[in-house]
Amino acid sequence: MTASPDLDTPQLATPDLLRSVFRRHAAAVAVVTARGSGPVGFTATSLTSVSAEPPMISFGIGTGASSWPAISRAEHVGVHILGEHQEELAATFARSGADRFGPSTRWFDGPHGVPVLDGVLAWLVCRVVARVPAGDHRLVLAEAVVGDPAGAGRPLLYHQGRFNALRD
Numbered sequence: 001m002t003a004s005p006d007l008d009t010p011q012l013a014t015p016d017l018l019r020s021v022f023r024r025h026a027a028a029v030a031v032v033t034a035r036g037s038g039p040v041g042f043t044a045t046s047l048t049s050v051s052a053e054p055p056m057i058s059f060g061i062g063t064g065a066s067s068w069p070a071i072s073r074a075e076h077v078g079v080h081i082l083g084e085h086q087e088e089l090a091a092t093f094a095r096s097g098a099d100r101f102g103p104s105t106r107w108f109d110g111p112h113g114v115p116v117l118d119g120v121l122a123w124l125v126c127r128v129v130a131r132v133p134a135g136d137h138r139l140v141l142a143e144a145v146v147g148d149p150a151g152a153g154r155p156l157l158y159h160q161g162r163f164n165a166l167r168d
Helices: 015-023 068-073 084-094
Strands: 030-035 039-044 048-051 056-062 076-081 107-109 115-117 122-134 137-148 156-159 162-165
Touching: 030 056, 030 068, 030 084, 030 115, 039 056, 039 084, 039 115, 056 068, 056 122, 068 137, 076 115, 076 137, 084 156, 084 162, 115 122
Parallel strands: none
Antiparallel strands: 030 039, 030 076, 048 056, 056 137, 076 122, 107 115, 122 137, 156 162
8 A cells, every 4th residue: 555645745846846756866978969159058968859750869059059050050969978987077068058079078070970979878960850949948859870889987967966977
């Protein structure tokens, strides 16, 4: 027998409630990159596999994000799954105003001119097929065109407002 939920404590849905609930949701950490007037990128925990046939992914991005202007026009994007050894890289791409492609970030020009991060667990270059309005964000749907799943290590996770590693 399960206990009944306490119906006296539910909160009306607000941005703070949504943030609080999703702080409890452990998510893999990814970095999405694109080419604007230069390379751009951001840390994302909203990455989702959408379809195997055709191979499609989705991610969300705020329309106020510094990377949004480039993502809004990009034909292709890079999607990178970070390893637990890349916490500082994740923090760099999450920090507003950071020099994301500075000397400490190892990367190269990949297929379709997309910046590809070096040393990640896996990466894809994807062709953007749609940008769907979703409140103050856009949900980007993209079809994978090329990638590499051969990186070594274990995934970096985000939970309770901080980066974490898997435990055995």
